[in-house]
Amino acid sequence: MASDLGPRAMFVAGGTDLFPKLKRRQFEVDALIGLDFLSRAIHRGEGETVVDAGVTLAAASADSDLRTGHRGYAEAAGLVSSPPLRNAGTVGGNLCVDTRCNYYDMTYEWRKAAGFCIKKDGDICLVAPSSPRCWAVSSSDTAPMAIALGALITLAGPEDERELPVAALYHDDGIDYLAKQPAEVVTSLRLPAAAGTRTAYVKLRRRGSIDFPIAGAAVAMRLDGSTVTSCRIVLSAVASHPLEATEASEFMIGKQVGEESVRAAAEIAAKPAKPLDNADLSHFWRKRMVRVVVEQALQRAIDQSAGFEG
Ligand SMILES: Cc1cc2nc3c(=O)[nH]c(=O)nc-3n(C[C@H](O)[C@H](O)[C@H](O)COP(=O)(O)OP(=O)(O)OC[C@H]3O[C@@H](n4cnc5c(N)ncnc54)[C@H](O)[C@@H]3O)c2cc1C
Numbered sequence: 388m389a390s391d392l393g394p395r396a397m398f399v400a401g402g403t404d405l406f407p408k409l410k411r412r413q414f415e416v417d418a419l420i421g422l423d424f425l426s427r428a429i430h431r432g433e434g435e436t437v438v439d440a441g442v443t444l445a446a447a448s449a450d451s452d453l454r455t456g457h458r459g460y461a462e463a464a465g466l467v468s469s470p471p472l473r474n475a476g477t478v479g480g481n482l483c484v485d486t487r488c489n490y491y492d493m494t495y496e497w498r499k500a501a502g503f504c505i506k507k508d509g510d511i512c513l514v515a516p517s518s519p520r521c522w523a524v525s526s527s528d529t530a531p532m533a534i535a536l537g538a539l540i541t542l543a544g545p546e547d548e549r550e551l552p553v554a555a556l557y558h559d560d561g562i563d564y565l566a567k568q569p570a571e572v573v574t575s576l577r578l579p580a581a582a583g584t585r586t587a588y589v590k591l592r593r594r595g596s597i598d599f600p601i602a603g604a605a606v607a608m609r610l611d612g613s614t615v616t617s618c619r620i621v622l623s624a625v626a627s628h629p630l631e632a633t634e635a636s637e638f639m640i641g642k643q644v645g646e647e648s649v650r651a652a653a654e655i656a657a658k659p660a661k662p663l664d665n666a667d668l669s670h671f672w673r674k675r676m677v678r679v680v681v682e683q684a685l686q687r688a689i690d691q692s693a694g695f696e697g
Pocket residue numbers: 397398399400401402403404405406407422425440444466467468469472475476477478479480481482483484485526527528529571572573574597598599600
């Protein structure tokens with residue numbers, strides 16, 4: 388159906404992001420293709436866990452094996468929006484959720500009065516008028532954690548099925564932010580065995596009860612005694628894609644954990660984050676807070692016990 392109908396059709400899973408955006412006329416579609424048929428099971432084996440795309444965020448965050456073996460992922464799922472939206476919102480929908488911007492996530496009337504922008508109906512970026520691209524912000528909470536864990540997704544298209552690292556699902560572009568084909572459906576998320584891996588997700592937002600992230604850090608790390616043997620840090624809500632802090636992750640490897648190394652890594656991680664004035668609160672403050680959320684996420688990962696002993 389999706390390949391026959393082309394761009395005038397969209398998939399809908401929980402509808403928690405799509406329906407408000409349809410009301411605000413951010414998308415114009417003739418057909419919605421319901422994804423209710425997607426499985427809602429969580430499969431386990433040899434430490435790895437496969438979460439079907441139809442699983443709700445509430446179910447993922449409450450799943451006892453995920454909370455033990457992939458704790459940071461369960462934490463991230465449990466921090467998305469609010470309880471009613473987590474009861475409807477799905478794992479697949481959270482990975483594919485639209486990028487956000489203060490000038491775009493507004494009613495049609497507001498956008499018409501302010502002037503439309505290139506993400507919808509206009510020809511200029513209102514945040515960076517001299518820029519030819521859109522800087523809308525990647526705002527998924529679970530995507531950075533899935534990337535830090537080295538997770539893979541399965542995509543089912545009209546012709547075949549393929550597996551892709553979650554990291555390869557995103558483009559650094561506020562409009563064309565997904566690297567999948569439009570007719571491909573995310574059917575599952577494979578979280579690799581994380582024996583001995585410590586994970587944590589820290590999210591900053593105005594209201595803890597509902598808001599999207601305005602900065603966030605996902606960490607997956609392994610220790611041998613107090614020496615870091617592997618580390619992956621991925622930032623949320625500071626770019627048009629989940630931003631991997633590669634330099635900081637590499638810096639941590641081989642270091643002894645402690646206040647000094649954590650603080651230095653957080654400084655390095657914050658450097659590539661360049662929030663613009665298109666999300667909640669001041670972008671100068673958000674930039675300063677990136678260091679803080681990374682520091683907190685690293686410390687939380689260090690303090691907790693590792694996932695599934697192994
Ligand atoms: C007030 C409010 C607060 C929110 N706060 C947060 C937040 O803090 N963090 C956060 O991450 N999100 C937040 N959201 C957005 C949304 O609720 C979540 O991202 C949710 O997980 C989306 O999942 P869904 O199943 O409802 O997706 P839908 O709304 O159904 O779809 C979202 C997008 O993904 C596509 N899609 C859905 N499933 C698939 C699939 N399996 N394969 C391919 N494409 C698919 C749809 O076509 C659509 O483009 C918030 C939304 C609201 C209204």
